Amino acid sequence: MNKYIKISVLLINVLGVLILPRCVFAQPASLEDLLKEAIDHNPRVQAAYQQWQAAEHKVAIVKSLPDPMASYGYFGESVETRVGPQKQKFGLSQKVPFPGKLGLQAKAQTKRAEMMKEKYEAAKQDIIKNVKFVYYDLFWVDKAVQITKEEKAILENLEQVARKKYEIDLAAQQDALKAQVELTKLTNKLYLLGQNRESLAAKMNSLLNRDKDTPIGTVSDVDPALFNTPLEDLLKTAKASRQELKASRLAVEKAKYETSLARMDSLPDFTVGMDYIDTGSGTTTRSDDGKDAWMAMVSVNLPFWFNKKVSEVKEKKAELAAANSSAVDMENEVVYEVKDLYFKIMTYQDTISLYKNALIPQSDQAFDAARLGYESGKVDFLNWLDAERNTLQTRLAYYQSITDYLKSVAYLQRVVGHDLPAAVEDKGGRQ
Numbered sequence: 146m147n148k149y150i151k152i153s154v155l156l157i158n159v160l161g162v163l164i165l166p167r168c169v170f171a172q173p174a175s176l177e178d179l180l181k182e183a184i185d186h187n188p189r190v191q192a193a194y195q196q197w198q199a200a201e202h203k204v205a206i207v208k209s210l211p212d213p214m215a216s217y218g219y220f221g222e223s224v225e226t227r228v229g230p231q232k233q234k235f236g237l238s239q240k241v242p243f244p245g246k247l248g249l250q251a252k253a254q255t256k257r258a259e260m261m262k263e264k265y266e267a268a269k270q271d272i273i274k275n276v277k278f279v280y281y282d283l284f285w286v287d288k289a290v291q292i293t294k295e296e297k298a299i300l301e302n303l304e305q306v307a308r309k310k311y312e313i314d315l316a317a318q319q320d321a322l323k324a325q326v327e328l329t330k331l332t333n334k335l336y337l338l339g340q341n342r343e344s345l346a347a348k349m350n351s352l353l354n355r356d357k358d359t360p361i362g363t364v365s366d367v368d369p370a371l372f373n374t375p376l377e378d379l380l381k382t383a384k385a386s387r388q389e390l391k392a393s394r395l396a397v398e399k400a401k402y403e404t405s406l407a408r409m410d411s412l413p414d415f416t417v418g419m420d421y422i423d424t425g426s427g428t429t430t431r432s433d434d435g436k437d438a439w440m441a442m443v444s445v446n447l448p449f450w451f452n453k454k455v456s457e458v459k460e461k462k463a464e465l466a467a468a469n470s471s472a473v474d475m476e477n478e479v480v481y482e483v484k485d486l487y488f489k490i491m492t493y494q495d496t497i498s499l500y501k502n503a504l505i506p507q508s509d510q511a512f513d514a515a516r517l518g519y520e521s522g523k524v525d526f527l528n529w530l531d532a533e534r535n536t537l538q539t540r541l542a543y544y545q546s547i548t549d550y551l552k553s554v555a556y557l558q559r560v561v562g563h564d565l566p567a568a569v570e571d572k573g574g575r576q
Contacts, residue, residue, distance in 0.1 A: 175365075176280050179353065183276045184269055186354040193261075193268035200258035208251030213239045214418075223425065230425045231438075238418025238442065246414075249406040256399035260392045267388035270559050272352060277555035279349045284364040285548040286342045289541055290335060296537045297331045300324060303529070306520055320526040327530065369497060369550050376487050379561060383479050387562035390479055393472035400465035407461040411454045416444040479560060486557040493550035500543035508532075508539040 184190055216236035223230035304324035346361040353359075384390065422438040448454055515532035518524030558565045 176277070179276055179280060179349070180273055182353050183272045187272050187352060188354055190265070190268045190272055193265040197258065197261040197265045200254070200261040204251055204254045204258055207254045208247050210242075210247070211240045213237060216420075231422050232425050233423045234420055235423070236418060236420040238416055241415045241417065243409060243412040243414055246406060246409050246412075249402050249409065253399050253402035253406065256395050256402065260395045260399065263388040263392040263395065266562075267392070270388060270562060274555050274559040276349070276352050278552055279345055279352065280364060281548045281551045281555070283342065283345050283349070283361065284367060284551075285544055286338055286345065287364050288366075288544040290338050290342075292537065292540050292544070293331055293334055293338065296533070297328060297335075300328055300331065300533065303516065303519070303533075304328060307526065323526060323530060327533070367547075367551070369494070369547050372490050372494060372554060374565060376484065379483050379487060379557070380480060382563050383483050383561045384476065387475075387479050387560065390472070390475050390562075393468070393475045396468045397465070397472055400461065400468040404458070404461040404465050407454075407457045410457060411448045411451070413445045413448060416442075416446075418442045418444075482560040483557070486553055486560060490550060490553050490557065493546055493553060496546045497543070497550060500539065500546060504539050505543055508536045512536040 214237070216234075216238070218234040218236070220231055220233060223232055304321060307320040307324050346359075347357055349361050350357050350359050418441075420440050420442065422440075424437050512532040512535070515524050515529040519526060519529040554565065
């Protein structure tokens, strides 16, 4: 049986050698550097920026007059006039919208361009939130790997204690076998954590528009900073800064200009122009014989189909009403999200404090007592094993609470649409 135990320990160590290299990473990753790289290179952000620029350029287009029209006509059969035959005609005309139409078009397009700018800012905030989410998940995985390795080392030590006690008939062989089962579980947990980290690294590379195999360094150890921004200030900031809310308000202003423009469509546009007629030499001896002719021209379109114009106005009024309702709905959603995340953050802060000041010290004390008790023969193996499991789960839950807190603060910043006080104090290293 002693030989069987040694073989089992050897197999566990071999598995550890094969699996643990998955959890060895590059140099520590800086959140600030990752955020900057994401904003500079993420395709979605770049697409939103170009759409904004395109809308900006269109302002100059819609406020300009239409291109002038040049025309040419050739008389297949010359029109004979008193001063000679007309051979060909040259024309130039310019359409001029009714005064005020171009100004309204420019104002509506300006509001659309401002909306596209807010969508660009929203895209940046989305990427910032997503990068932080992945970064904090990486933080938890890295801490889970570290803690699990530490627990595995402790368990290996106690497995040796159980094996030595078995060898001198002070403990049952079952104690050593149970310790080996727990070691195998921890080894499998490290394997799953390695898989999880590979998936998170691939997601981070996707957000940064990097090659999918680019290594992501370990996440520096962080401590959550106290969040003390009052709820009233958060609501005020969100109503003033949330990009989607600002865009919905701009949509209302745009719809107002478009409604006014639809009303003006019942007013006529003008076209002014001039024709020049090339006249050949006649058969008279008059002084104006063969003299070229010209004429000025003014035309007006007739907005005759009144039902069409009325329907256009009704359409724009309906769009204006929809824009107003959307703005109200967006504000209600923002208020709800701010309040929901604020209370979650407060709860996470209390949970973190509870783990840090009570649960972790208590579980460590219970584990130390169980370990000493088992080594001295006063505590059975199952009680010691339960204490070890509780210590592991408590420490993992502590860092999970930190991760949930950090992600909630990052989400709140996205909802508010504005930078918030630092959620973490970067310690620049691993503990």
